[in-house]
Amino acid sequence: xxxLVTGGAGYVGSVCAAHLVTAGxxxxxxxxxxxxxxxxxxxxxxxxxGDLTEAAADVLxxxxxxxxxxxxxxxxxxxxxxxxxYWSGNVVASLRLLxxxxxxxxxxxxxxxxxxxxxxxxxxxxxxxxxxxPTNPYGASKLAIDHMIGSYAVAHGLAATxxxxxxxxxxxxxxxxxxxxxxxxxxxxxxxxxxxxxxxxIFGDDWPTADGTCVRDYIHVxxxxxxxxxxxxxxxxxxxxxxxxxxxxxxxxxxVIEACRAVTGHPIxxxxxxxxxxxxxxxxxxxxxxxxxxxxxxxxxxxxxxxxDAWRFTREHQGV
Ligand code: UFG
Numbered sequence: 001x002x003x004l005v006t007g008g009a010g011y012v013g014s015v016c017a018a019h020l021v022t023a024g025x026x027x028x029x030x031x032x033x034x035x036x037x038x039x040x041x042x043x044x045x046x047x048x049x050g051d052l053t054e055a056a057a058d059v060l061x062x063x064x065x066x067x068x069x070x071x072x073x074x075x076x077x078x079x080x081x082x083x084x085x086y087w088s089g090n091v092v093a094s095l096r097l098l099x100x101x102x103x104x105x106x107x108x109x110x111x112x113x114x115x116x117x118x119x120x121x122x123x124x125x126x127x128x129x130x131x132x133x134p135t136n137p138y139g140a141s142k143l144a145i146d147h148m149i150g151s152y153a154v155a156h157g158l159a160a161t162x163x164x165x166x167x168x169x170x171x172x173x174x175x176x177x178x179x180x181x182x183x184x185x186x187x188x189x190x191x192x193x194x195x196x197x198x199x200x201x202i203f204g205d206d207w208p209t210a211d212g213t214c215v216r217d218y219i220h221v222x223x224x225x226x227x228x229x230x231x232x233x234x235x236x237x238x239x240x241x242x243x244x245x246x247x248x249x250x251x252x253x254x255x256v257i258e259a260c261r262a263v264t265g266h267p268i269x270x271x272x273x274x275x276x277x278x279x280x281x282x283x284x285x286x287x288x289x290x291x292x293x294x295x296x297x298x299x300x301x302x303x304x305x306x307x308x309d310a311w312r313f314t315r316e317h318q319g320v
């Protein structure tokens with residue numbers, strides 16, 4: 001298929017673009033490089049520098065079979081402080097993209113949604129029919145886009161899938177996580193091992209969990225990318241499917257740090273700090289729908305593999 005990957009110079013977008021090229025698709029990456037990196041565009045993909053509001057319509061005019069939409073702002077704390085960036089950069093820009101797709105008859109969409117659409121869960125593992133009560137503008141903006149996509153499927157026959165990711169981690173070859181402002185646990189812990197940070201803060205050790213630290217469901221970015229390829233292949237005209245994507249196992253912050261110590265051989269000093277605002281205690285996905293309906297099989301679910309791949313990437317990029 002001829003596919004447009006928005007945000008394909010970012011972390012998840014670049015890994016998915018690489019998987020799509022490997023699967024034999026004709027891939028064009030559209031990215032404004034506001035947070036992405038030009039060298040993250042995989043070999044074999046075309047690259048267009050531009051943003052969704054201006055460039056998407058021109059690119060789609062060439063005629064595409066589908067769009068994988070990753071371009072977004074994705075920092076929870078930034079979304080609380082500057083919500084306008086999220087309503088504009090996520091919601092308005094996605095509306096422009098949907099309109100460009102409608103104008104040019106692009107039939108398929110796979111959208112990068114998030115567990116943050118659910119907010120504080122009543123039950124874990126979280127299924128797709130759980131209440132959606134986002135606790136920050138980031139999650140609310142992604143939920144609004146999910147609703148837009150659903151209405152386009154009904155009204156305009158779009159074949160669409162929203163994939164709600166839990167905690168994405170790991171790397172794929174030379175494609176991995178490198179944010180200018182890093183907020184995610186595993187890359188921060190590995191920065192300590194790499195010597196670019198002195199210690200990691202544990203945001204609270206008095207949570208109602210076994211060791212008092214927050215529990216998250218870490219999904220390897222390769223398993224996530226494989227899910228996108230499946231979602232594209234199974235999309236149906238006029239249907240908006242929503243799937244959660246996690247490994248189904250929870251690991252605490254302390255367990256993650258311990259796994260990083262084992263993989264890197266570094267003592268990784270950790271200090272307990274106050275809780276971070278907006279963190280739920282436990283987030284674990286039920287991915288039963290994705291597994292049962294699309295035959296998805298996550299293969300890299302153990303923490304040592306996930307951290308090991310992230311560590312190899314960190315060493316290559318930081319010259320450790
Ligand atoms: N944490 C620390 N110290 C740090 C960084 C993180 O203790 O320096 C803790 C957090 O408090 C949290 C856990 O590690 O308990 C994981 O934090 P991340 O920032 O890595 O990930 P989040 O669970 O906050 O966020 C992820 C995605 C978001 C998404 C959210 C859904 O990255 O995009 O899940 O709630 F919105």
